[in-house]
Amino acid sequence: MMNQPDTTYKIDTGKFKKPFFEMGPIRPPSEGADYSLLLRVVRNCPWNRCLFCSTYKTEKFGYRSVEEVKEDIDVAKALYDEIKSASWKLGLGGSVNNDLMRAIVHGNPEIYGDGEGLPIQNLVNVANWIVSGGRTVFLQDADALIMRTPELVEVLEYLKRTFPTVERITSYARAKTCNRKTLEELKDLHKAGLSRLHVGLESGNNDVLSFMQKGVTREEHIAGGRKVVESGISLSEYYMPGLGGKKWSKAHALDSASALSEINADFIRVRSLIVRKGTLLYDTFTGGGFEPLGEDEMVDEIALFVENLNCHSYIISDQMSNLLFEVEGQLPDDKEKILERISRYQQKSAMKKLEFRLKRRLQSYLGVYGYLDEELDAKITEAMEDIQSEAPDAAEKVNQAIAALKQGFV
Numbered sequence: 001m002m003n004q005p006d007t008t009y010k011i012d013t014g015k016f017k018k019p020f021f022e023m024g025p026i027r028p029p030s031e032g033a034d035y036s037l038l039l040r041v042v043r044n045c046p047w048n049r050c051l052f053c054s055t056y057k058t059e060k061f062g063y064r065s066v067e068e069v070k071e072d073i074d075v076a077k078a079l080y081d082e083i084k085s086a087s088w089k090l091g092l093g094g095s096v097n098n099d100l101m102r103a104i105v106h107g108n109p110e111i112y113g114d115g116e117g118l119p120i121q122n123l124v125n126v127a128n129w130i131v132s133g134g135r136t137v138f139l140q141d142a143d144a145l146i147m148r149t150p151e152l153v154e155v156l157e158y159l160k161r162t163f164p165t166v167e168r169i170t171s172y173a174r175a176k177t178c179n180r181k182t183l184e185e186l187k188d189l190h191k192a193g194l195s196r197l198h199v200g201l202e203s204g205n206n207d208v209l210s211f212m213q214k215g216v217t218r219e220e221h222i223a224g225g226r227k228v229v230e231s232g233i234s235l236s237e238y239y240m241p242g243l244g245g246k247k248w249s250k251a252h253a254l255d256s257a258s259a260l261s262e263i264n265a266d267f268i269r270v271r272s273l274i275v276r277k278g279t280l281l282y283d284t285f286t287g288g289g290f291e292p293l294g295e296d297e298m299v300d301e302i303a304l305f306v307e308n309l310n311c312h313s314y315i316i317s318d319q320m321s322n323l324l325f326e327v328e329g330q331l332p333d334d335k336e337k338i339l340e341r342i343s344r345y346q347q348k349s350a351m352k353k354l355e356f357r358l359k360r361r362l363q364s365y366l367g368v369y370g371y372l373d374e375e376l377d378a379k380i381t382e383a384m385e386d387i388q389s390e391a392p393d394a395a396e397k398v399n400q401a402i403a404a405l406k407q408g409f410v
């Protein structure tokens, strides 16, 4: 029955308080891999000044009321129920597949007609969430923790009441905000269901933090991080190799390692710096005020960083900005293994390094976009040919090709 192209399912919009729930632009890759339900509790970033970041640049921060967020949860629940009900009515026994999605989209052209925008994003998010068991939720946007504690507790409790299958609720948070909450508040949030916070340390060096206008000091990072760990909430800290540029590379690696060693987070996530067009850092760079590291210098910096970590965190490079996905393992046990993997790259010949870098970056790009446009294709082909013939300008061509690929990195 489901294979017939004319199978459709009409959503009962009477069950919806409004046509869609809000969703923000990003979530950590681990939440994407787990198909977490995305729920926006605040809009955009309350700080929005970091030089390297353009995610919310054109958007204003907005505090959302508990009532607004609860309405969004209700809409997600209504959609959840409708998808389930469609599955049963169309003979799929509660399971969700592409045929079911087509039946819902075709049955509701007034909602999903153009195949774009929030309604379709909601549908895909909730459907994937059902498929993955409805266990994980990610609260958006950049600093969900900034919500007043009793209000966030109310949202967490309502969310768990509405979806009893939920086992893990996570969000991004600024270290400043973690530090402003009392230990008791963090414990209350943990008790109400907040399982994990993702915090952008970026650097443990005060010169780098201040130059990048991070709005947080090393001391606040450490105090905020330690408080989260003590509260029982799982903590993911993000380290950004290259953020000190050539000027502060060594201090950035050493101070980030010592700060993260003091915090002893559950996870350290590596996010190598990409100087993106549209950021204030790009303007600073083109004006000569910032000298970025080359990719091999970045690898050396990561080696120095890992060497100086003294903690029990799990380190992971789960994002396409990183060249060496191999930088992953449980510290301190896997430290030597990770350093060996880095060293294997460092010991390659110059041409082999170029080939490795180009292929790795291409693999990451194709993983997201699936194809190259004509211009990119020509750049890659030219760089590859230069590597094969060991042409004197091979490094330049590879760097240009990789720079072009990286502008598409998410």
Ligand code: SF4
Pocket (backbone or CB within 6 Å): 045, 046, 047, 048, 049, 050, 053, 054, 055, 056, 142, 174, 200, 214
């Ligand atoms: S706090 Fe995070 S989201 Fe906000 S500007 Fe800085 S890096 Fe971007």
